Amino acid sequence: MKRKILMFLICGVMVIGLTTGCGSKDSKESSSGNITFDYSKMNTTSNNIGKSVDVKTILNEDIKPSSYEGVQFTGNTNNLDEANVNTGNINWVVLAEDDNNYLLTTVKPTTDTIELKGADGYNNGVQALNSYCAKYYSVEIGNKKYVARNINMDDIEAYYKDKTDSWKQDTLGFENYNKTGVETTGYQYYPSLYSEETGSNMGGNLNLSDSLNNYEPYNNSYKSDATSTKDYLDTYYRAYTKEIKENYTNSKAYDIIFESGKAYFIATRSVSFYENKMSVYEKEKGSRDKSASAKFGIKAITSDALTQFTLMNSSSKPDTFKKYMYSARPVVVIPKSEINL
Numbered sequence: 001m002k003r004k005i006l007m008f009l010i011c012g013v014m015v016i017g018l019t020t021g022c023g024s025k026d027s028k029e030s031s032s033g034n035i036t037f038d039y040s041k042m043n044t045t046s047n048n049i050g051k052s053v054d055v056k057t058i059l060n061e062d063i064k065p066s067s068y069e070g071v072q073f074t075g076n077t078n079n080l081d082e083a084n085v086n087t088g089n090i091n092w093v094v095l096a097e098d099d100n101n102y103l104l105t106t107v108k109p110t111t112d113t114i115e116l117k118g119a120d121g122y123n124n125g126v127q128a129l130n131s132y133c134a135k136y137y138s139v140e141i142g143n144k145k146y147v148a149r150n151i152n153m154d155d156i157e158a159y160y161k162d163k164t165d166s167w168k169q170d171t172l173g174f175e176n177y178n179k180t181g182v183e184t185t186g187y188q189y190y191p192s193l194y195s196e197e198t199g200s201n202m203g204g205n206l207n208l209s210d211s212l213n214n215y216e217p218y219n220n221s222y223k224s225d226a227t228s229t230k231d232y233l234d235t236y237y238r239a240y241t242k243e244i245k246e247n248y249t250n251s252k253a254y255d256i257i258f259e260s261g262k263a264y265f266i267a268t269r270s271v272s273f274y275e276n277k278m279s280v281y282e283k284e285k286g287s288r289d290k291s292a293s294a295k296f297g298i299k300a301i302t303s304d305a306l307t308q309f310t311l312m313n314s315s316s317k318p319d320t321f322k323k324y325m326y327s328a329r330p331v332v333v334i335p336k337s338e339i340n341l
Contacts, residue, residue, distance in 0.1 A: 035101060035146065035334070035335060037096070037101050037333045038098045039098070039158045042096055042098050043096075044158070044159055044250050045249065048094045048097055048102070049095065049096065049097070049250055049253050049256075050094065050252035052091060052092070053092045053093060053094060053102070053104055053341070055092055055104070055139045055140075055334070057087050057090045057138070058139065058140045059136060060135050060136070060147065060148075063131050063135035065080060065127075065131055065215050066080050066081045066082075067079045067080065067217070068128045068219070069124060069221070070119065070120025070121035070122070070123065070124050070125075070219075071114065071115065071116060071117075071120070071121060071125070071128040072117070073112075073114055073115075074112035080131060080135060083132065085110075085136040086111050086112060087136055090106055090137070091107040091108075092104045093105060093106075093107055093256060095155065095253060095256055095257075096155070096158065096159075096253065097336070101335050101336060102333070102335075102336060102339055103332075103333055104332050105330065105331045106329065107260075108260050108262060109263075109264035109327035109328065109329045110137075110327045110328045110329070112327070112328075113325045113326060113327055114128065114129060114132060114325065114326070114327075115323055115325035116265070116311060116323065117321055117322070117323035118318075118322065118323065119189075119192070119296075119312045119318065120191075120219060120220075121312075121323065122191040122194075122269060122296050122297065122298065122312055123191050123193040123218045123219070124217055124218055125265070125269065125298045125311075126150075126152075126209060126269065126298075127213075127215050127218070129265055129267045129328050130150050130211070130215065130267055131215035133150045133328055133329075133330040133331075134215070137330035137332070138332065141338045146332050146333065146334050149267065149330070149331060149332070150331070151257075151266060151267065151331045152209040152266055152267040153209060153266055154209060155331060156266065156306070159250055160248065161248065162247055167247065168237040168239075169237075171243075172237050172238070172239055172277070174234075174237040174274070174277065176234040176273055176274060177234055177235070180231055180233050181230050182229060182230060182232070182234060182273040182291055183228050183290070184230075184291040184292060184293050184294055185290060185292050185293070186292055186313070186315035186316055187227065187229040187293070187294065187314050188224045188226055188314065188315070188316050189222050189223070189313075189314050189318045190222060190224075190294070190312075191221075191296050192218075192221060192222060193206075193212070193220070194271070197269070198233070200232065200233070201231035201233075208235060208269045208270060209267055209268045209269075222312065229273070229293075232271060232273075232294055234273050235269075236271060238277075238305060238306065238307050238308070239306045240304055240305050241259075241304055241306070257301065258301060263300060263327065264301055264327040264328060265298055265300050265309075265327070266300055266301060266306075266329075268299045269296070269299070270297055270299055270308050271294055271295065271296055272294070272297070273291040275310070293313040293314045294313065294314040295308070296310065297309050297311050298311065309322075309324040311324070
């Protein structure tokens with residue numbers, strides 16, 4: 001059953017483990033029950049960013065789904081309940097704050113890892129990452145439980161000085177970002193969840209950090225439409241950490257996110273046609289070489305870049321799936337009234 005989504009005229013609401021919204025990223029809110037984090041009121045220059053917070057990390061028994069196709073948790077199992085999770089000595093810090101709340105994250109990505117594979121890894125990646133964090137990294141203060149999720153692109157892009165498409169298109173050199181119209185030589189297949197997404201040209205309205213039904217699996221593999229990808233939306237850009245740093249409003253937040261010393265998944269899907277900037281040859285001729293396929297993946301942070309791990313492409317061989325095993329990065333929204341810095 002799909003989670004009910006509340007749509008407001010000028011703003012969106014991001015629920016822990018589920019993102020919805022309309023308008024600009026600045027207008028979104030992150031919510032846990034009646035606790036909301038308002039990105040439009042985020043203090044990007046706060047001196048509290050990076051401060052340690054002493055909170056209790058708990059096992060959240062409310063998170064029920066056990067397994068997901070295309071997902072393997074630490075311990076070589078696809079069963080979430082059997083994940084070998086080590087949450088000892090977890091240290092939390094302030095990643096962001098608005099008028100009423102703090103957005104906390106762990107000092108480092110998780111020691112434990114999650115593997116995402118192929119079309120089902122794309123379909124289930126966001127809810128699997130969110131459910132993993134919700135089950136093993138939620139926070140309890142007094143008798144109140146605050147549900148964690150995995151970090152996503154809304155958390156990261158909230159600190160951008162320049163949030164425009166032109167920064168990604170022109171400055172970074174990904175001229176097709178947020179555009180349709182790229183035609184490829186191999187275009188028959190796509191992960192089935194993609195048809196539910198905004199930009200797929202298939203009637204969907206799911207945003208890239210959304211899941212359809214809270215934490216429930218979406219085990220529907222891949223489909224074929226036998227039509228050109230020229231109607232698909234390109235939602236990928238790659239940025240080296242140096243480029244991100246130049247576009248970041250808070251150096252402490254940058255260090256927390258990008259200088260963790262370990263690669264980890266971001267709970268946001270993306271579709272790319274060109275994984276790199278234009279080559280010298282392409283610049284000389286004034287156009288791109290024709291893309292071999294559309295590439296479906298999940299965003300990630302590595303040692304030197306914000307990038308995408310491609311899990312499937314639209315070529316005629318969907319059995320040649322790719323897989324990646326990396327850490328998660330928990331975040332949780334907690335009212336300021338609950339925390340002493």
